[in-house]
Amino acid sequence: MLPENITSVVSRNEIWTGKAASEPHEAGWAREAVIFVRALKEPKGPQPVARVEISPDGMRWVAEGAAAAMPAGRDGIAVMRVSHFGNWLRVAADFADGCESTVLVTMHLKA
Amino acid sequence: MTTSQPTNEMAEALRLALLRADPKLSRFDPLPRIISHDEFSNGHCGWSQLVGNYEDDLDTMLPGYAQHTGTMLSTLSHWDSGSHGGMGSSYALKVATRPRKGAQNVAIKRHTFRHRGRIRFEVYFTFKPEASELKLSETDVRSVGFLFDLQAGDHDKGGERVMPHLRFLNALDGEHVQKWQFKRQTTAFKPVGSGDKTLSHYHLAPEGWEDLPGGEQRLCYNEISTKVNWTYLRFDFDLETMKALDFQCNDRRFDMTAFESIRIPAMKNLWCMLNFCLFAETDTDKRAFLYVDSACISGDF
Numbered sequence: 001m002l003p004e005n006i007t008s009v010v011s012r013n014e015i016w017t018g019k020a021a022s023e024p025h026e027a028g029w030a031r032e033a034v035i036f037v038r039a040l041k042e043p044k045g046p047q048p049v050a051r052v053e054i055s056p057d058g059m060r061w062v063a064e065g066a067a068a069a070m071p072a073g074r075d076g077i078a079v080m081r082v083s084h085f086g087n088w089l090r091v092a093a094d095f096a097d098g099c100e101s102t103v104l105v106t107m108h109l110k111a
Numbered sequence: 112m113t114t115s116q117p118t119n120e121m122a123e124a125l126r127l128a129l130l131r132a133d134p135k136l137s138r139f140d141p142l143p144r145i146i147s148h149d150e151f152s153n154g155h156c157g158w159s160q161l162v163g164n165y166e167d168d169l170d171t172m173l174p175g176y177a178q179h180t181g182t183m184l185s186t187l188s189h190w191d192s193g194s195h196g197g198m199g200s201s202y203a204l205k206v207a208t209r210p211r212k213g214a215q216n217v218a219i220k221r222h223t224f225r226h227r228g229r230i231r232f233e234v235y236f237t238f239k240p241e242a243s244e245l246k247l248s249e250t251d252v253r254s255v256g257f258l259f260d261l262q263a264g265d266h267d268k269g270g271e272r273v274m275p276h277l278r279f280l281n282a283l284d285g286e287h288v289q290k291w292q293f294k295r296q297t298t299a300f301k302p303v304g305s306g307d308k309t310l311s312h313y314h315l316a317p318e319g320w321e322d323l324p325g326g327e328q329r330l331c332y333n334e335i336s337t338k339v340n341w342t343y344l345r346f347d348f349d350l351e352t353m354k355a356l357d358f359q360c361n362d363r364r365f366d367m368t369a370f371e372s373i374r375i376p377a378m379k380n381l382w383c384m385l386n387f388c389l390f391a392e393t394d395t396d397k398r399a400f401l402y403v404d405s406a407c408i409s410g411d412f
């Protein structure tokens with residue numbers, strides 16, 4: 001059997017402001033993840049650096065180390081690659097007041 | 112020749128013997144033709160995110176659909192006890208809501224049918240809220256349930272789109288209700304986008320649920336929020352008459368005489384549609400999780 005390989009849309013057309021994060025995603029079966037964050041609309045204000053976060057329980061989160069600048073313009077794409085992440089994954093970013101981005105976050109997971 | 116009946120009986124006996132000797136299928140009672148048998152150590156098996164319709168701009172998607180997220184392969188990992196695992200493997204399908212009272216999420220498997228007859232939907236499932244409090248939390252999940260989305264073939268007279276819905280209303284506004292409900296009404300169809308090709312309706316809106324007569328049932332809800340037990344469910348539906356035939360959950364079988372489906376005029380592009388959905392809904396600002404260990408969909412053809 002071929003190894004599992006899934007594209008999961010974890011945030012679609014969500015407006016990220018303040019302390020933003022994608023919903024917790026369980027992917028313990030996957031050995032690697034490539035995560036794309038696409039700006040669906042023109043971002044407002046200076047854009048923060050997005051980071052991959054991992055978790056022991058899906059509720060408490062720590063930075064994994066992978067990070068990328070949020071897209072500066074519409075249809076810009078940030079990409080982060082991770083492995084050795086245990087079970088839980090999400091993407092988080094902290095936006096300054098008045099700043100936002102409407103995002104499409106996709107996780108590409110491979111066993 | 113008068114051998115057809117004995118031959119059929121022998122064939123059926125052989126079929127049942129083979130099923131019951133197979134550890135993976137023996138827990139199900141499939142009809143003669145297995146359409147799909149999903150064990151989630153094999154992957155997502157086609158259970159994907161129910162995405163709403165849209166045109167030109169994702170902003171046109173109805174809010175009920177916009178909240179949906181993708182399914183996961185879960186080991187039911189808990190902070191206090193580690194991975195719970197499934198019945199026959201470490202993995203189950205997970206459908207998780209967002210942490211907002213009333214939030215829903217829906218997984219869908221999309222097929223078409225080749226024969227209008229009896230079909231059977233069997234799953235082993237369980238549900239729990241996110242274990243974010245050291246409490247039993249038995250009233251935090253509002254409901255879990257399933258629906259079919261069906262439409263007659265393009266040459267069938269009087270064809271309709273038919274959507275049988277059943278949910279286990281576990282709790283509502285903090286009250287531990289525990290009963291099965293069905294739905295015969297959907298919300299109005301709305302055009303989305305600037306053209307006239309795309310319509311949308313949110314059939315899982317909170318309004319319009321009706322109690323299944325005799326549908327009260329207390330399920331096993333283990334003693335802390337990180338212990339789960341798998342529950343068996345079976346629903347039989349006739350694609351010929353578009354009527355529910357039978358419904359069983361664990362040791363209880365329910366009278367489906369009063370059951371009705373959502374019925375709407377056939378749509379121009381959904382012929383022979385055979386879709387299956389599983390959903391979860393939260394009653395608090397806490398994520399609700401529906402887990403499915405395995406599913407078997409079969410037909411009498």
